[in-house]
Amino acid sequence: MAFCTGCSLLCDDIEVDFEGAKVKRTLNLCRKGRGHYDSLLVDRLAPAVDGSLVDIDEALSSAAEVLEGREKILLFGWGNSTLAAQKAGIELAKKLGSVIDDPSSYSQGLITEKVLKGELPTCTFDDVRNFADVSIFWGDDPSSSHPRHLSRFSYYPRGEKRQRGYEEDREAIVIDVRKSPTAQIAADGFFKISPGGDADFIEALMAALGGKIPKVEDKKRMLNLGTKLRKAKFGAIFTGLGLAHSLGGDLDAFFSLVGKLNELTRFSVIPTLGDYNTRGFNQTLFDEAGHVNSVSFKDGVDHGPEFGIAKYLDSCDAVMVVGSDPTAVLPAPLAKKLAGMPMVAVGTHRTLTTDGADVTVPIGVAGLEVGGTALRTDGVKVEFDAVVDSDYLPDVEVIERIMEAV
């Protein structure tokens, strides 16, 4: 069996036949995963300095030169890196006295940090498959972003205490502004809210759970939802980017709701994180520094929003991006700032970020060309081997060699 690192579900049941690096036959891969496998032959990153191709040794020494002597370096990305590379990245940040951050600083970092601190109840996907009778997808559309979420864990499968599966034993509730593919599956369980309406929805649901009349148009439906959640035996809430952004990063109301639900019954939270090992980076940095992102190792450990990429681009003097494409994601004014920086980009494929880098260093695709370990988005550790031959270096080796050279 092979693994898929196409998303943070890290599916471990993939059957695949290759001819060289070309996929001949697969079983169990979703559409997105198939794209990930097929990408082995598309737009691969090459070692380059100032746009000219060089050999890998020169790319590595040039990468070190870009970073050397700088006072305020940002090491950014890490969600598409193995645990070993993430650890090495944190060591590199310490050696350079630099800042290290990942995309969770502008997405679900606050939720993940609460989970890691043990302040938000959580569980594994295996618990969900075996026991969950209510799955809530909040600002989250895994049918698009994590296509096998519902079929492997959260809705369709039969489990130990859920022998009759989704038809009778499991209910899906979707809270979203858009009738997403996941909302379409939930059908009557879809609660459409207005953009930014999550806080009002939480307030109404809190009222319904407390036996009060909720201040919403359809009071009966909200009261029914409150009753359903109160009666749930094992509830799971999967959070997406939509929730954190709708609340503008102030998640206290959501945390209170989860607290209230757990006074009444049992509800666990699993953030649906984007890159295959986002959870791994957050856990590794948390273990090392007590925070999941936005950490400076300049004088010991310092943490704060000023060390998140959104703010730190104003003051840093060089950037190393590893396995991420912030140029494509960041708002135009920030992407412009990033483009003006001396930059090293380490990655598997050509992206908008690698195209703007002074030095590019290619690495192998984890789980396909190189082995390693990672944490699934529910925190379960998985170990994968390479399944095709390749000359690409593993990410950990690239980071360690840069560390030796600086």
Place this chain on the structure above:
Amino acid sequence: MAGKKELTVVTYRGIFQEVEEALGMYSDGYRDQSALLELDGGDAKAMGLEDEKLILLETASGRVVVTAKVSEDPHPGIAFMPASPWSSQLLSGEVGEGGLMELKRFSATVTPTEGAVTSIEEIVERIRAA
């Protein structure tokens, strides 16, 4: 009356876009799945727009031309756009009260237009321009 409209735009990720992204961000397939805006039927009608027509999206941060898709479900005043380099061009980078940089939602002026969808090369050029 046909013309421009101020709409709230909410970004999302689509499965077909995810597939095309894996297969290369410079591909036509990725552009076709990213450079689009899903409009409410009533809003589209008010602007004199049909499915597959081009629209100009403008904010204080930038402007892009994308393809209009008219939704079957009603969502007046709100439009949905795949999160991509096209939507990123329209974001301000401002950090909200709760400390999170806004990536999911913005207001934009939407105007029917002609010509061509903004290419990814043009976006890259704009980002690199000093």
